[in-house]
Amino acid sequence: MRNVVIIGSGCAGNTAAIYTARANLKPLVISGHEAGGQLSLTTLVENFPGFPEGINGPELVENMRKQAQNFGAEYLAGNVVDTDLSGRPFRINIEGEWIETRTLIVASGASARWLGLENEQKLIGHGVSSCATCDGFFYRGRKIMVIGGGDSAMEEANFLSRFGSEVTLVHCREEFRASKIMLDRARANPKIKFLTNTMVDDVYDVSKGVVTGVRLRNVKTNAAWDQEVDGFFLAIGHVPNTKVFKGQIETDADGYIISKGGARTNIQGVFHAGDVQDRVYRQAITASGAGCMAAIEVERFLEAEGH
Numbered sequence: 001m002r003n004v005v006i007i008g009s010g011c012a013g014n015t016a017a018i019y020t021a022r023a024n025l026k027p028l029v030i031s032g033h034e035a036g037g038q039l040s041l042t043t044l045v046e047n048f049p050g051f052p053e054g055i056n057g058p059e060l061v062e063n064m065r066k067q068a069q070n071f072g073a074e075y076l077a078g079n080v081v082d083t084d085l086s087g088r089p090f091r092i093n094i095e096g097e098w099i100e101t102r103t104l105i106v107a108s109g110a111s112a113r114w115l116g117l118e119n120e121q122k123l124i125g126h127g128v129s130s131c132a133t134c135d136g137f138f139y140r141g142r143k144i145m146v147i148g149g150g151d152s153a154m155e156e157a158n159f160l161s162r163f164g165s166e167v168t169l170v171h172c173r174e175e176f177r178a179s180k181i182m183l184d185r186a187r188a189n190p191k192i193k194f195l196t197n198t199m200v201d202d203v204y205d206v207s208k209g210v211v212t213g214v215r216l217r218n219v220k221t222n223a224a225w226d227q228e229v230d231g232f233f234l235a236i237g238h239v240p241n242t243k244v245f246k247g248q249i250e251t252d253a254d255g256y257i258i259s260k261g262g263a264r265t266n267i268q269g270v271f272h273a274g275d276v277q278d279r280v281y282r283q284a285i286t287a288s289g290a291g292c293m294a295a296i297e298v299e300r301f302l303e304a305e306g307h
């Protein structure tokens with residue numbers, strides 16, 4: 001029987017592990033399919049406090065993991081494939097093996113949607129990004145492309161226009177899902193150029209290890225052409241990793257956990273941390289802060305129960 005199991009080894013899970021380990025709760029962290037979380041995908045992180053020259057994403061999360069392990073946190077590779085949160089202890093199935101825990105911290109994140117192109121995946125962190133707030137600064141005076149047609153695409157295009165020499169917004173349809181106000185704002189921005197009915201067929205150039213351009217195609221005429229670009233930003237949504245809690249932890253229609261205040265979920269003893277509940281800020285520092293909150297709630301919850 002565990003005091004606390006933490007699902008996810010990104011910033012939220014690792015920070016929760018540091019705090020609960022230092023509270024002597026011997027946390028077990030389930031690393032999941034993406035050990036280190038989303039930061040393990042990227043290169044330089046310049047906005048996490050404490051690193052004046054920046055730090056590489058994988059190194060930052062690896063440091064957090066080591067810090068948690070130094071205080072006794074255990075890490076287990078594997079995915080949670082099922083959960084039974086109907087009564088306590090909670091039961092967690094890790095690839096076939098059930099374990100029991102008094103409390104649970106869900107820090108399973110929200111994965112960015114990608115186009116799924118082979119070269120796009122190889123160039124993540126080298127010109128391909130899913131986070132304008134994180135990476136916009138790297139593209140000052142450069143050519144930027146944003147993919148998407150919803151509010152977040154408009155918001156990201158507007159934000160990125162502060163940095164880029166030009167921003168091309170590419171959308172596969174004629175009509176936009178974005179609200180009129182967001183669309184109008186983007187249309188009024190002289191730096192943003194719209195390309196509708198356009199698909200991305202490929203991203204170049206893996207051999208150079210950096211984005212230099214894309215292959216585009218008009219879906220109506222099938223005409224294809226290459227366009228030079230330095231920063232390629234996906235703004236086609238995120239998928240919260242909450243499938244294994246379906247029908248148990250309350251989520252909104254998109255699958256984000258609904259907070260019941262602080263780090264609490266609708267189930268007593270189950271707490272949320274990080275992007276799995278946050279559709280607004282989605283930053284390493286906010287995820288870490290949320291991990292700290294969840295850990296403190298766990299400590300108090302267990303204390304109140306005499307553990």
Ligand SMILES: Cc1cc2nc3c(=O)[nH]c(=O)nc-3n(C[C@H](O)[C@H](O)[C@H](O)COP(=O)(O)OP(=O)(O)OC[C@H]3O[C@@H](n4cnc5c(N)ncnc54)[C@H](O)[C@@H]3O)c2cc1C
Pocket residue numbers: 007008009010011012013030031032033034035036037038039041042044045046047048078079080081107108109110111112124125128129130131134135241244273274275276282283284285287
């Ligand atoms: C390319 C890129 C660049 C970024 N750059 C920056 C930046 O410069 N600065 C910044 O502040 N933020 C940046 N971000 C955002 C930042 O990475 C996220 O906000 C942060 O990682 C969220 O942390 P998290 O712990 O909530 O979730 P994640 O990092 O998404 O971690 C989720 C964890 O849950 C695990 N998991 C999921 N499902 C399961 C399951 N069923 N069983 C077990 N484990 C599971 C995963 O394996 C993973 O370890 C960037 C994001 C991306 C994609």
